Amino acid sequence: MLIDFFMEVRRARVPASLREYLDLVDALRQQLVFADMEAFYYLARLCLVKDERHYDKFDMAFSSYFKGIEDLDELLDQLIPDDWLRKEFEKQLSEEEKAQIESLGGLEELIETFKKRMEEQNERHEGGNKWIGTGGTSPFGAYGYNPEGYRIGQDGGRHGRAIKVWEKRTFRDLDDSVTLGIRNIKVAMRRLRQFAREGAAEKLDMDDTIRSTARNAGYLDLKMVPERHNAVKVLLFFDVGGSMDPHIQVCEELFSAAKLEFKHMEYFYFHNFIYESVWKDNLRRWNETTSTWDILHKYTPDYKVIFVGDASMAPYEVSHPGGAIEHWNEEAGATWFQRLKDHFNKVVWLNPLPEAYWSHGGSMGMIRQLAEEEMYPLTIEGLESAMKYLSK
Numbered sequence: 001m002l003i004d005f006f007m008e009v010r011r012a013r014v015p016a017s018l019r020e021y022l023d024l025v026d027a028l029r030q031q032l033v034f035a036d037m038e039a040f041y042y043l044a045r046l047c048l049v050k051d052e053r054h055y056d057k058f059d060m061a062f063s064s065y066f067k068g069i070e071d072l073d074e075l076l077d078q079l080i081p082d083d084w085l086r087k088e089f090e091k092q093l094s095e096e097e098k099a100q101i102e103s104l105g106g107l108e109e110l111i112e113t114f115k116k117r118m119e120e121q122n123e124r125h126e127g128g129n130k131w132i133g134t135g136g137t138s139p140f141g142a143y144g145y146n147p148e149g150y151r152i153g154q155d156g157g158r159h160g161r162a163i164k165v166w167e168k169r170t171f172r173d174l175d176d177s178v179t180l181g182i183r184n185i186k187v188a189m190r191r192l193r194q195f196a197r198e199g200a201a202e203k204l205d206m207d208d209t210i211r212s213t214a215r216n217a218g219y220l221d222l223k224m225v226p227e228r229h230n231a232v233k234v235l236l237f238f239d240v241g242g243s244m245d246p247h248i249q250v251c252e253e254l255f256s257a258a259k260l261e262f263k264h265m266e267y268f269y270f271h272n273f274i275y276e277s278v279w280k281d282n283l284r285r286w287n288e289t290t291s292t293w294d295i296l297h298k299y300t301p302d303y304k305v306i307f308v309g310d311a312s313m314a315p316y317e318v319s320h321p322g323g324a325i326e327h328w329n330e331e332a333g334a335t336w337f338q339r340l341k342d343h344f345n346k347v348v349w350l351n352p353l354p355e356a357y358w359s360h361g362g363s364m365g366m367i368r369q370l371a372e373e374e375m376y377p378l379t380i381e382g383l384e385s386a387m388k389y390l391s392k
Contacts, residue, residue, distance in 0.1 A: 012061035233264040239309030273333035
């Protein structure tokens, strides 16, 4: 059974290894979970999924394989005689609870009534004494009170008297092709790390302190070292305005995550394509600009350069002098981009447009060629690939 489930997970493109499958088998042999489908779900996910971006794929594989099984009670019903189960169940009830169950006609009557209510009800209900919902006195629901009731979708009963838990599983959408969030961006950017100890000696060096204290005949000798920081230096260039307006949110998230992740980071704005100047304040972009020559002279080649833009414009904006739509550029944008490429060791372009919309012609094709095909979609997978290239 588990072999087939493991293969279903692999078919869903979750990179689970044989070693991880054997860990799951070993955990089951040690009875870390027993007769609990939800506990098995979390155990299987813990053993087989090592990266949260694969959670959604795993959930779909789990749902597909165990479709129709809400919990293991259905399997146990097939393996264990019904009379034996009822006798064991009755042992767990007090005389008062047995009497309360009988007040609704017995366990069979309670189950049949529940099924009928489920068929009749088609919306969420809170409060009341009939429908299945929350906070009421119906025998079915959550966070309400009825001593003979079913508990539905509730982590813990408030009265400790629920007969059965009916829970509908929900799946989280954490696939690697979804639009980024700040947390996911930070996780992806961690591929671009080069640690160094910088600043004042403020962090306790535990190993050196132990060695020094031992050499000092047991007298405490504290040793401090500078804190470790990500020493990677990053230059970010954001395309703003026009066709980039729909992508403002994802660019803001990328910017926020980058500021948190990189200690040495500078950013600039441009419109459509890079020319002789860029700016840091969009409200003052005509009065306070930074020369692209100054950037080439100020920042060393080891800075990692990231352009963020949809690369969608008229081809002449890339290829011709005077092609810029807001001012007269003496030299073509392609010339300036090539100068940046020649100066900095690593340059990538992140595109918020889905990769399916990319073309090999027009401005998109021209910029991809200038970037030497180092253009990546602004997804978790694309960002990770870009960071992996920059870290080489």
